[in-house]
Amino acid sequence: MTAPKYHLTSYGCQMNKLDSELVESRLRQRGYVAAASETDADVVLINTCSVRQHAEDRVWSKLGKLRIRKRGEPQLVVGVLGCMAQEHKRYLVSRMPHVDLVVGPSAFGDIDDTVEKARAKNQQLATGRDPARTKHEVVGAGVVAVDQGVSGDLIRRDVRVRPHRSQAFVSVMRGCNMPCTYCIVPTTRGDEVSRPIADIVEEAQRLCDDGVTEITLLGQTVNAYGRDLTGQGATLARLLRELHGIPALRRLAFITSHPNFLSAELVDAIAELPKVARYLHLPAQSGSNPVLKAMRRGYTVERYLARIEQLRQKAPDVELHSDFIVGYPGETAADFDQTVAFLRTVGFAQSYVFKYSPRPGTIAAELPDDVPDAEKERRNAVLLAAQEELTLAKNRALVGTTAEVLVEGDSKVAGRFSGRTAHHRLVHFAATDRELFGQYVPVRVTEALAHSCVGELLAHDAAQEGRADPAEAQRA
Numbered sequence: 001m002t003a004p005k006y007h008l009t010s011y012g013c014q015m016n017k018l019d020s021e022l023v024e025s026r027l028r029q030r031g032y033v034a035a036a037s038e039t040d041a042d043v044v045l046i047n048t049c050s051v052r053q054h055a056e057d058r059v060w061s062k063l064g065k066l067r068i069r070k071r072g073e074p075q076l077v078v079g080v081l082g083c084m085a086q087e088h089k090r091y092l093v094s095r096m097p098h099v100d101l102v103v104g105p106s107a108f109g110d111i112d113d114t115v116e117k118a119r120a121k122n123q124q125l126a127t128g129r130d131p132a133r134t135k136h137e138v139v140g141a142g143v144v145a146v147d148q149g150v151s152g153d154l155i156r157r158d159v160r161v162r163p164h165r166s167q168a169f170v171s172v173m174r175g176c177n178m179p180c181t182y183c184i185v186p187t188t189r190g191d192e193v194s195r196p197i198a199d200i201v202e203e204a205q206r207l208c209d210d211g212v213t214e215i216t217l218l219g220q221t222v223n224a225y226g227r228d229l230t231g232q233g234a235t236l237a238r239l240l241r242e243l244h245g246i247p248a249l250r251r252l253a254f255i256t257s258h259p260n261f262l263s264a265e266l267v268d269a270i271a272e273l274p275k276v277a278r279y280l281h282l283p284a285q286s287g288s289n290p291v292l293k294a295m296r297r298g299y300t301v302e303r304y305l306a307r308i309e310q311l312r313q314k315a316p317d318v319e320l321h322s323d324f325i326v327g328y329p330g331e332t333a334a335d336f337d338q339t340v341a342f343l344r345t346v347g348f349a350q351s352y353v354f355k356y357s358p359r360p361g362t363i364a365a366e367l368p369d370d371v372p373d374a375e376k377e378r379r380n381a382v383l384l385a386a387q388e389e390l391t392l393a394k395n396r397a398l399v400g401t402t403a404e405v406l407v408e409g410d411s412k413v414a415g416r417f418s419g420r421t422a423h424h425r426l427v428h429f430a431a432t433d434r435e436l437f438g439q440y441v442p443v444r445v446t447e448a449l450a451h452s453c454v455g456e457l458l459a460h461d462a463a464q465e466g467r468a469d470p471a472e473a474q475r476a
């Protein structure tokens, strides 16, 4: 019998991407192989995101197409995984009979069993004598809606299943306990649960033994890591120090940080540990105090600025990245102007900008969504343009300097590779030797673009001599 083929599409944040890797590793251990395309797959899985309506709409439309496909292929197994599975499980189970499995983010531990069960049911149904009747019963019974089972990050991970030779994500905590009024994540992912330091270090060590040199730690509020592990002294700063001791590790990043937990201890760790990435993703969401208060973010503009001032004093080379929401209920044009000014004051190196999207069940969804879409669109464009201006200026300042780039793979432009600096800047350069993938190479920046830099590869063994840091690099 030929091996069953799966196809998995992932939406959403890095945690979802990591969960997808765990799901894939489970399926492969079970003898499944990746299909060349979705149409070629026996099992179609979608790992979903609920953070904005647009993310959900893409999945609803995909499910519509799969419903049609399944009419001709009743054996096809369709699975909805992740945040929408958690958020819409009732609807998916009761109204979408073509969906065979609905698996929330805390139930990936036995995903392979779940898929097997659904496949067995569908095969039974396809060979049954009374398909119409059986379909309802069998598929109904075959739907597996699970939540709060075994979390993906508690599975002993198969470190070989990962998209990059040198890079890996490691989940340090799941869930979120913050009260942000607009956000669905605490509902879909549940309460904060931190993993013990020893487990994380063990996983990181196994990854590094297998060739990983860059690890990015993941948590929705990653710098609040450990606060639920009372009495263990587990903090992100301590975790960074422990991981820093792994000799093969060269870069250590962590996302996403919350301004309220940028402690002096963490600032010291960032300043003192040379392997720690030179960027901090510290979403501000808004630059207006009334909006921050309405969002229940727990800080003011002044407090945010004070916190980053401490960071800048001790680690002046660290760049800041942010997320912003525009068009939150009640956000006035004047509030928005303050956000633009704030973005410039901080001088973020990169920002994601999102139009506010009401999420049913959240506190903000009770408020009138009173900023018209055209105005949200305008604010979105203005803020992005302000950020692009800043990013371009920062990229221009790099022209002529040499940066150490971890080569990630082919660039969109043929004949070029792309990689990232310790500051997470994307750099493209002409190269053909695919042996460079996963290696650290020196690249001299020759051109600045709005979202990336172009450079030229310098003699390769220079990379082994140590880290070239763009902020410290000498002008050539």
Ligand code: SAH
Residues within 6 Å of the ligand: 051, 052, 182, 183, 184, 185, 219, 220, 221, 256, 257, 258, 283, 285, 323, 324, 325, 354, 355, 356, 357, 358, 359
């Ligand atoms: N835990 C992270 C990110 C969570 S979701 C943090 O707190 O920073 C990623 C981003 O999506 C958020 O930072 C926020 O900018 C955006 N976001 C969350 N809910 C949203 C909503 N309802 N509408 C628009 N953007 C939203």
Ligand code: SF4
Residues within 6 Å of the ligand: 176, 177, 178, 179, 180, 183, 184, 185, 186, 220, 221, 258
């Ligand atoms: Fe959502 Fe706020 Fe938690 Fe981030 S910190 S995941 S924005 S509730």
Ligand code: F3S
Residues within 6 Å of the ligand: 011, 012, 013, 014, 015, 016, 048, 049, 050, 051, 082, 083, 184, 185, 188, 189
């Ligand atoms: Fe989306 Fe869930 Fe991540 S809602 S942003 S996939 S935690």
